[in-house]
Amino acid sequence: MDPLVRNNVKVAGGGQQAIIFAHGFGCDQHMWRYVAPAFEPTHRVVLFDHVGNGGSHLGAWDADKYGSLEGYAQDVLEICRALEIRDAVFVGHSVSAMIGLIAAKRDPGALSRLVLVGPSPCYIDDGDYVGGFARGDIEELLQFMDSNYLGWSSMLAPQIMRNVDRPELAEELTNSFCRTDPEIAKHFARVTFLSDNRDDLEDVRTPCLILQCSDDVIAPEPVGRYVQSRLPGSELVLMKATGHCPNLSAPEETIAAIRQWL
Numbered sequence: 317m318d319p320l321v322r323n324n325v326k327v328a329g330g331g332q333q334a335i336i337f338a339h340g341f342g343c344d345q346h347m348w349r350y351v352a353p354a355f356e357p358t359h360r361v362v363l364f365d366h367v368g369n370g371g372s373h374l375g376a377w378d379a380d381k382y383g384s385l386e387g388y389a390q391d392v393l394e395i396c397r398a399l400e401i402r403d404a405v406f407v408g409h410s411v412s413a414m415i416g417l418i419a420a421k422r423d424p425g426a427l428s429r430l431v432l433v434g435p436s437p438c439y440i441d442d443g444d445y446v447g448g449f450a451r452g453d454i455e456e457l458l459q460f461m462d463s464n465y466l467g468w469s470s471m472l473a474p475q476i477m478r479n480v481d482r483p484e485l486a487e488e489l490t491n492s493f494c495r496t497d498p499e500i501a502k503h504f505a506r507v508t509f510l511s512d513n514r515d516d517l518e519d520v521r522t523p524c525l526i527l528q529c530s531d532d533v534i535a536p537e538p539v540g541r542y543v544q545s546r547l548p549g550s551e552l553v554l555m556k557a558t559g560h561c562p563n564l565s566a567p568e569e570t571i572a573a574i575r576q577w578l
Contacts, residue, residue: 317376319394323364324371327399329356334401336362336427338392340410340434340561341508342469342493342501344370347409350567355574359405364395366412368500377500385411385511389418396426403428405578409563410434410534411508418513420522430524431574434560435543436535437513445514446538454509461502469493475533478559485564517546524550525577527570531558551577 319325326345335355337348345363352361365372366388381387392415396404406427408416413435420427439447440454449457461468473493474486493501524547528540537554544552553573557566 317373319391319398322367322373322376323391323395324373325362325364325395325399327360327362328353329359329361331355331357331359333359334362334396334399334404335359336364336392336395336401336404336406338364338406338408338412338416339366339369340412341504342369342496343409343489344372344492346370347492347561347563351407351563351570351574354571360401362395362399362401362404366504367391368504369496374497374500379503382503382507384507385415385418385513388412388415389422392416392419393423393426396423402426405429405431407431407574408433408435410436410560411511414511414513414516417516417520417522417524421516421519424522427522429578430520430522431527431577432524432543433527433562433570434529434532434535434540435526436539437517437543437546438511439509439534440512445542446536448534448536448539449509458502458506458509461505465498465501466494476560477565478531478533479565482565485559485561488564489561514546517543518548520547521549525574526550526552527555527562527573528552529555529557529559529562532560534560553577 344365368377406416413432473490477486562570
């Protein structure tokens with residue numbers, strides 16, 4: 317299948333260098349609507365949906381292919397080839413930060429710079445490593461998701477988003493979760509929360525910007541500092557934005573941080 321159709325790819329802007337925006341778990345390209353247009357005057361802006369989300373072709377979803385983040389990284393590189401993109405800036409939110417990192421390892425020429433928004437190479441605490449969750453917490457979270465997906469969505473979205481004074485943000489995230497096919501979402505959740513990409517970090521030589529939010533329950537500050545310590549030459553920016561989705565809650569700060577680094 318044409319990857320541009322499979323992943324519902326949209327291209328805008330007139331710049332020579334491409335900037336690719338990749339959404340997080342349970343979301344779609346619409347989550348970048350406050351950020352991506354700011355780069356259209358200077359870049360070729362590429363938006364897409366991971367298979368199983370948004371306007372992607374659901375018939376292309378395969379449990380084996382997407383049984384690890386490698387399958388999603390393969391899609392990113394196929395999109396780059398279809399659009400004849402080289403030396404792109406890749407902006408990955410949440411799990412897409414690791415997807416972009418894996419893609420850059422596979423083909424460093426395709427993605428020349430990485431912006432990692434709320435990245436986590438491993439969500440589970442392990443010895444001195446602080447991932448933010450005990451393994452039992454993750455298992456309970458996934459069991460709750462299996463038994464009551466809608467309840468899981470409405471419970472977790474406000475915790476992810478924070479910004480309690482702006483309930484419309486949590487409502488948008490809840491609705492995004494609920495629009496995703498539950499079975500695909502459950503599969504993607506297991507792949508996301510049980511993945512461990514710590515060993516991948518030291519092999520990456522692509523310049524990286526790490527955007528670390530305040531009060532992020534999904535990727536707390538120690539995780540951002542860990543990622544920065546394992547990526548040679550990377551830069552860590554501690555944002556004023558709270559929660560895990562600064563692309564929605566603090567788009568101006570997100571835009572400014574990316575622009576300054578670029």
